[in-house]
Amino acid sequence: MKLKGAEILLQSLKQEGVDTIFGYPGGTVLPIYDALYDSDIRHILVRHEQGAAHAADAYARVTGKTGVCIATSGPGATNLVTGIATANMDSIPMVCFTGQVASPLIGRDAFQEADITGITMPITKHNYVLERTEDVARIVKEAFYIASTNRPGPVVVDLPKDLMEKEIDYDPYNSEINLRGYRVMKGCNYGQVVLAAGIINKSERPVIYAGGGVIASDAAEELKELAEKRKIPVTTTLMGMSAFPGTNYLSLGMLGMHGTRYANYAIGECDLLIAVGVRFDDRVTGKIAEFAPHARIIHIDIDAAEIGKNVDVHIPIVGEVKEVLQAINKRIETVEEFGEWHQTIDRWKGEYPLRYGTSSEGRIMPQHVIEKISDLTQGEAIITTEVGQNQMWAAHYYKFKNPRSFVTSGGLGTMGFGLPAAIGAKIACPDRPVIDIAGDGSIQMNIQELGTAIAYKIPVIICILNNQYLGMVRQWQSLFYGGRFSYTDISNQPDFVKLAEAYGAVGMRVKTTQEVDGALREALKVTDRPVVIDFWVDRMADVYPMVAPGESLLNMLGEE
Amino acid sequence: MKKHTLAVTVENKPGVLTRVATLFRRRGYNIDSLAVGETENPSVSRMTIDVTGDDKIIEQVSKQLYKLVDVIKVVDITEERLVTRELILIKVKADPSVRSEIVQLVEIFRARIVDIGKNTLIVEATGDAGKMEAIEDSLKPFGILELVRTGKIAIVRGPQNS
Ligand SMILES: Cc1ncc(C[n+]2csc(CCOP(=O)(O)OP(=O)(O)O)c2C)c(N)n1
Ligand SMILES: [Mg+2]
Numbered sequence: 085m086k087l088k089g090a091e092i093l094l095q096s097l098k099q100e101g102v103d104t105i106f107g108y109p110g111g112t113v114l115p116i117y118d119a120l121y122d123s124d125i126r127h128i129l130v131r132h133e134q135g136a137a138h139a140a141d142a143y144a145r146v147t148g149k150t151g152v153c154i155a156t157s158g159p160g161a162t163n164l165v166t167g168i169a170t171a172n173m174d175s176i177p178m179v180c181f182t183g184q185v186a187s188p189l190i191g192r193d194a195f196q197e198a199d200i201t202g203i204t205m206p207i208t209k210h211n212y213v214l215e216r217t218e219d220v221a222r223i224v225k226e227a228f229y230i231a232s233t234n235r236p237g238p239v240v241v242d243l244p245k246d247l248m249e250k251e252i253d254y255d256p257y258n259s260e261i262n263l264r265g266y267r268v269m270k271g272c273n274y275g276q277v278v279l280a281a282g283i284i285n286k287s288e289r290p291v292i293y294a295g296g297g298v299i300a301s302d303a304a305e306e307l308k309e310l311a312e313k314r315k316i317p318v319t320t321t322l323m324g325m326s327a328f329p330g331t332n333y334l335s336l337g338m339l340g341m342h343g344t345r346y347a348n349y350a351i352g353e354c355d356l357l358i359a360v361g362v363r364f365d366d367r368v369t370g371k372i373a374e375f376a377p378h379a380r381i382i383h384i385d386i387d388a389a390e391i392g393k394n395v396d397v398h399i400p401i402v403g404e405v406k407e408v409l410q411a412i413n414k415r416i417e418t419v420e421e422f423g424e425w426h427q428t429i430d431r432w433k434g435e436y437p438l439r440y441g442t443s444s445e446g447r448i449m450p451q452h453v454i455e456k457i458s459d460l461t462q463g464e465a466i467i468t469t470e471v472g473q474n475q476m477w478a479a480h481y482y483k484f485k486n487p488r489s490f491v492t493s494g495g496l497g498t499m500g501f502g503l504p505a506a507i508g509a510k511i512a513c514p515d516r517p518v519i520d521i522a523g524d525g526s527i528q529m530n531i532q533e534l535g536t537a538i539a540y541k542i543p544v545i546i547c548i549l550n551n552q553y554l555g556m557v558r559q560w561q562s563l564f565y566g567g568r569f570s571y572t573d574i575s576n577q578p579d580f581v582k583l584a585e586a587y588g589a590v591g592m593r594v595k596t597t598q599e600v601d602g603a604l605r606e607a608l609k610v611t612d613r614p615v616v617i618d619f620w621v622d623r624m625a626d627v628y629p630m631v632a633p634g635e636s637l638l639n640m641l642g643e644e
Numbered sequence: 645m646k647k648h649t650l651a652v653t654v655e656n657k658p659g660v661l662t663r664v665a666t667l668f669r670r671r672g673y674n675i676d677s678l679a680v681g682e683t684e685n686p687s688v689s690r691m692t693i694d695v696t697g698d699d700k701i702i703e704q705v706s707k708q709l710y711k712l713v714d715v716i717k718v719v720d721i722t723e724e725r726l727v728t729r730e731l732i733l734i735k736v737k738a739d740p741s742v743r744s745e746i747v748q749l750v751e752i753f754r755a756r757i758v759d760i761g762k763n764t765l766i767v768e769a770t771g772d773a774g775k776m777e778a779i780e781d782s783l784k785p786f787g788i789l790e791l792v793r794t795g796k797i798a799i800v801r802g803p804q805n806s
Pocket of ligand 1: 470472474475499522523524525551553
């Protein structure tokens, strides 16, 4: 069968089970777009390539499948970069195709040439430049294999235009993966599992510290089994947020810089820390020498390089989290009773709950908005966030019931992530409510994606917690720079209601606490277009508790 | 802190050296010496990398290297019985009056003279790092005009009869 490179590309994508790709056309990807014209793969035309990357990323986060995006060479490819770095930091499986100038022109500074392979080398799991049309099928197969196995991550495939035009004889059954330097991790060290189970059975004050690896490995069930069998309190990282139900008695919420007091106290007091699918990030550990000082640490992760990277651990177990937890669960004894440890934690929870005051300006408290969203959607929505205070409040006050429901840029902290992510998530899960909890600053970084949501009639809800500040930065200026609010006041802003309406979306403004509930109910009824709700929240509300960077987790700021 | 020698087997493909170099730069590991070339199998290259660090750092380096898809194998051969070699080329000032003196020195080191110019000689030597330094030191007084050296390459000795 004679096929063009571009046609082989699309056939290969179909073989990988791809049904949706997010992209933006341009000169060097014309052959691919021409092939897409006849393809039954759905292409979502975004308004900025960064949006395509975030949407594909979110599509992957909520489905567990590999997200796919495409951009033209040069500026199209460089516009993907932030999205690629975001996916890389959060270990999200994604394959990004970029156009490239025709092979004879590469290296000559041709029009719209950028060395995207060189640029993305440090922010991808792997990347490719296609050299022969004959390699298309193999490279696509390898790219998806690499992106989705072991610790997932983004893979970039750069496609010179001439090689996409070229016709060759194509045999669909003849593409073998050829990766001797890449082996998929199977099983784990069962000696270590036995040791771990033994320690778990004996510990008196255990805590589970669960992260994104639990979600990546689809191991929320196994995590719950471990926690409930042994009655072990569970704290999660931002990335692990929806891996354990926020309403479960054993839930401690988030730990770390903006962790709950009880989670951070529990870390300080525990005698055993079971770290599952985590990487001991500095935002989590605070001062590393004082992190979990009394605990023996079991560290379970698929990535051997994470073991011992930031902290020394007593029992490392390298393996797929799901498999390892299953093996451990088989070897632990069930405890029936809650004990002293739970009483201690109950006392902390009673004394130091997450709480917030009232607005001295008579405005809405942002935390209240999240609580309302959580109640109205019964913890079953998909929540995407922007970055800043909005993100932390979402993590604090939304009580997630299901894994793969919290879509947030954890590692890179990318403002502008939430709206395109909401679009990608809604396309993947059209039957679930999808809500972007946004800041007034962040939303302006990819606001153009309202155009995408309108074009495809995507009913996502964008809740702007409008404090007219780059709030999180303003908070740090309050705390550490003597209240000198250098360039963080963004009160000079568009009328978000009119802006929404200009796009064809529903726009609402909510200025009082009484209106919050009604506005949200109304928004949840809209089925054919996006809704933007501009909540005027307290301008000076801060995110507490807070641990200053580099401090011990026990040194939390904010009223007790 | 100690100098380690890593034998890294990689795909013989464009860009692999950049991937390895990028990794070292990004993670802040310092390469003391790096040599790379094709092996007996033309699809595979071998890098010999000298890197200084404590055991933890070296463990991280090797784990991070393993994560590169194009890296096939990483072995820390520091503690092995090794044959190590470096090649050095030195262009040294050599007026007729001192030539014979230089020639004698070169013989002592079992090095070779590979070019004779009007007032210069080029000396080629191979050996381990210690020998390279010794040669350099002894030629210095004559005036070294140019000096180039390859990185170190190393290979583990075969087992001996016992
Ligand atoms: C692309 C990008 N630029 C800058 C920052 C630094 N930053 C972190 S939070 C923040 C403020 C965000 O403001 P807003 O979206 O209004 O959220 P708020 O904190 O007010 O809820 C900034 C500027 C970032 N995280 N990402
Ligand atoms: Mg703000």
